[in-house]
Amino acid sequence: MGSFDDEPVSFQKMDLYIKENGVKRIGDLHREIYLSHPQRVQKERFKTILRYFVD
Structure with missing residues (x-):
């Protein structure tokens, strides 16, 4: 949830989670x-699902 500009931070969190x-x-x-x-929605309230493939 948040601005599309925050996407790199979200991927960093995902990468840390899978590593751990x-x-x-x-x-x-x-x-x-x-x-x-x-x-229709304020930038701070954008909702996006980010997905990538894992093994």
Whole structure:
């Protein structure tokens, strides 16, 4: 949740989580699923699902 500009921080948190749990990321491909409409919601309240493949 938050500005799209915060995406790199979210990926850092995801990378730390998988490292701490013995999981490995597969490739650099990722998906972004936008749940909020940028013209209807304040930037701080944007909701996005970030996903990437792990093994």
